[in-house]
Amino acid sequence: MSTVRAIGAALACGAAAFLAASPAGSGPRVQTWTFTYRAHDGATRTAYLVLPAWYGADRHPAIPLVISPHGRGVDGAYNLRFWGDTPADGPFALVSPDGQGRQLPLYSWGYSGQVADLARMPALARAAFPWLALDRRAYAIGSSMGAQEALLLIARREIRLRGVIAFDPVTDMPARYRAWPATPGEERLPALARTEIGASPAGAPRAYAERSPASRLGAIARSGVPLQLWWSHADAVVTDQAHQTGSFYRRLIATAPRVPTQEIVGYWEHAHEMHPETQLPAALACFGLVPAAGIRVPAYVRRGDGTIDELPPGRGRASVAFSRTFCGRAWFR
Numbered sequence: 006m007s008t009v010r011a012i013g014a015a016l017a018c019g020a021a022a023f024l025a026a027s028p029a030g031s032g033p034r035v036q037t038w039t040f041t042y043r044a045h046d047g048a049t050r051t052a053y054l055v056l057p058a059w060y061g062a063d064r065h066p067a068i069p070l071v072i073s074p075h076g077r078g079v080d081g082a083y084n085l086r087f088w089g090d091t092p093a094d095g096p097f098a099l100v101s102p103d104g105q106g107r108q109l110p111l112y113s114w115g116y117s118g119q120v121a122d123l124a125r126m127p128a129l130a131r132a133a134f135p136w137l138a139l140d141r142r143a144y145a146i147g148s149s150m151g152a153q154e155a156l157l158l159i160a161r162r163e164i165r166l167r168g169v170i171a172f173d174p175v176t177d178m179p180a181r182y183r184a185w186p187a188t189p190g191e192e193r194l195p196a197l198a199r200t201e202i203g204a205s206p207a208g209a210p211r212a213y214a215e216r217s218p219a220s221r222l223g224a225i226a227r228s229g230v231p232l233q234l235w236w237s238h239a240d241a242v243v244t245d246q247a248h249q250t251g252s253f254y255r256r257l258i259a260t261a262p263r264v265p266t267q268e269i270v271g272y273w274e275h276a277h278e279m280h281p282e283t284q285l286p287a288a289l290a291c292f293g294l295v296p297a298a299g300i301r302v303p304a305y306v307r308r309g310d311g312t313i314d315e316l317p318p319g320r321g322r323a324s325v326a327f328s329r330t331f332c333g334r335a336w337f338r
Contacts, residue, residue: 040133045118271315
């Protein structure tokens with residue numbers, strides 16, 4: 006770490022501890038706290054910490070931490086909508102930072118500085134709230150751009166994750182750049198990417214590769230971190246999911262056949278499976294973050310390689326009880 010980075014990290018932790026705030030909002034089962042941190046570029050950013058309503062300075066057993074990077078174009082507060090009261094079901098702590106890219110705050114697209122900031126979240130949260138007791142289990146869970154950054158976090162040496170869930174991720178940024186002009190509603194994204202990344206893929210191939218989990222596949226495979234990869238045939242946002250996630254999964258298990266990875270393929274709209282009313286509880290149960298009792302999943306078949314193929318939605322097709330089979334090799338140990 007350079008001197009500038011070391012000083013910046015120290016200032017960030019100090020500022021977070023000093024600026025620890027009162028609750029920003031609460032629900033019947035969870036409470037949300039905010040704290041500020043110094044991002045990789047020196048900017049002051051906000052992070053949101055969600056805890057069970059009963060957890061606090063007077064009662065604080067050690068619990069796991071979920072780091073949840075937000076999706077493209079929204080902030081950390083918006084990202085909490087995808088979680089509801091699930092931290093109370095664990096219990097676990099959830100941190101959702103606003104983040105900061107190289108140039109753009111809401112379109113970081115896996116920038117190395119942003120991913121490094123994500124790796125600092127356990128220390129930053131503890132510095133902001135000294136009574137927060139975290140056990141040694143840290144997870145990264147996100148959808149879309151947040152899933153992309155969760156995958157890149159696996160390859161960071163500063164943090165040892167116990168599991169990652171990537172819902173509808175981008176793994177190949179150059180391919181996604183080329184697909185944007187043909188994707189309805191995405192026509193403005195190439196210009197934003199050129200601002201954030203510095204050029205087109207042709208002009209900055211290394212920069213795009215650094216933001217692509219596919220370029221870090223070897224490190225991800227060697228990490229041994231349990232991984233769930235969720236993607237949909239009906240994704241109208243990341244329209245090339247068979248390549249972005251399907252091909253990534255096949256390359257991953259070809260590189261490391263025993264890697265603890267599970268692929269779940271279905272027919273949901275983009276990011277809709279990451280929600281407490283859909284399939285987030287099943288994904289969390291695979292890692293032991295919430296109890297499995299009572300969870301149901303769409304009807305599915307299991308391929309020979311363990312991949313879960315959810316059946317197309319059909320009239321009268323009933324859901325089925327969640328079981329360990331659904332998790333495959335990503336089942337928590």
